[in-house]
Amino acid sequence: MDLRYLLKELYYQRRRTLASIFGLSIGIALLIILNALSMAYREAARSPLKEIGADITVQRAGDVPEELTGAVFPCSAVTIRKEEVDKVQAIAGVQGVGRGLLLWVFDPDRATIALGIETENPIGPAILRSSITEGRFLEDGKPEALVEVAFARQFGIRVGDTLPLAGRKFPVVGIVDASRAAKIAVANVYLPLREMQEVAVSSRQLQSVSPFDPEDVNLLFVKAEQERIRDVATSLREIMGKKGQVATPDSFLKLLGSLFALSEKFTMAASLIAILVAALVAFKTMAGNVAERAREIGVLKAVGWAHRNVVAQLMAESVTQSIVAGILGLLIALAAAMGLRFMQVSIPIPWEMSPTPHFLPGGGDQIFKTLQLPVYIPRSLAAFAMLLSIVIGGMTGGLLGRHISRIKPSEVLRHE
């Protein structure tokens, strides 16, 4: 292979060189950006669960209580037994479990959504610790309450007040802005789990819908190994039975409704088409180039170039073009990714995951988690695309070179 000949050929035939470089680079850019978009949607779909420190949430649907008095279960979250929690913790791939107990409390003067949380568990709503706007976070073992800022404003509740709830009284130790944190299992009042369990155990209304023991809960937040999330979700569905509701990043992906989010197969098919079209464009342009150079190839062979010399020269030319195309494609994809990062996605949070009585203000409103699309190009994807570009260039050059170098010099060099 002669480098000087290669560079001169590409330079002096620049229209053709640019055509094949642009053709291939567009395909490479499409491949990268389609996959980056797909990954971005997947990452976005993880965010509602990620911000609560979990990968999966588990609930069980139940019956609507006959009377809305005292503490009741929302119909989307009834009892999860302690034995079931133990089984969940034992599933292979589960790294940790956070527990919660969400109740609707209908006192004579107001309705409250109250959530019992494990104050020291980083998996689950204890993540609110970072969203305290006034006072302090809950301390384990103490019967005290945190109040959500909007609820506190509505009812004039302040730190140091005493909050009556389901016939009990809790000192308010802090105000929390839950809107800064997760959109899942959002409540008006937060209590230590133990306190909430006592409220639930003593509620006849609640026990009549779904029997509840002191160690039971109605929300689970599961942290799992990323590559085993689907297997863990399957095991969870088996444990929870027919009425179990298991939410994974895939559940949110389906709610996003984008083609990229809906199907990995779509992304794969679109990427494949992009790269096939790019390869065909590159092949066609290079084939045209090589066909036009039949006489030149004949001269090379006449003056003593062997088959392998011709193939190596043509392959080097196409590999050089494919490297440039790969770099250009990567730059185009990087620019596109920067642009796409300004795109916002709104992930609808199912009512069941943050149940609010419909008759309360905003109770029927759809909650969305809105975020900027986290489009980025991982090194592995960039490296794969570069490699693919080089392979396409190598194969194109090799195939065309093998074909054209079979030419007989005497056939193309006969004078006119």
Place this chain on the structure above:
Amino acid sequence: MSRSTILVGENLKKNYNGLQVVKGVSLAMEAGEFVSLVGKSGCGKTTLLSILSGLERPTEGKVTLNGKESTGASEDELALFRRENVGFIFQSFNLIPTLCAWENVALPLFPVKMAKGQMRKRATELLEMMEMGRRLNHLPSALSGGEKQRVAIARALVNRPKVIFADEPTGNLDSGTGEAIMDILSRLNREENVAIMMVTHDPEVAKKAERVIRMHDGEVLS
């Protein structure tokens, strides 16, 4: 002084789709000899030149050049055989349009393991010999017909061939330039002792050779 035989063709035949273009031609050429192959268009002279130079295989017969038989060789062996023994000059020059004059001259050396500096030196020497020293870095598109043919002659000489095969070397040139090119070929033949076999249909050009071989309808007449 007696000269050794450099090229022998024995009973050479060439068929294309049942049509016999070369009909049992036998000829020999001595080292340093200048032979012209003349005949009407389509009489088979270019085909015979291609067979003798190893560009094409005969349907029947045998070619021996510099003591080596080329007819049974593979394509790659033939390419190597051409690189080591043969130089070509074509009517339409067949220079690579993207390479400058010295690179075109060095083209046969590109697959050879040789330093670029050496290649350039050899090419420059030859181009200077062709009075083209000032045109080393010019692309073929910037050269006249005569200059292109001088570059082609330098390319034919770069590998120090035993025989140069020239196919209508003046065919695309005006008479004055053609005359100058023939003078160069004659000088090379005399001074460098390179054997030249030249195909032409021009009797005046053919007269420049020591020996004229006439072809008619695929056969050698004299």
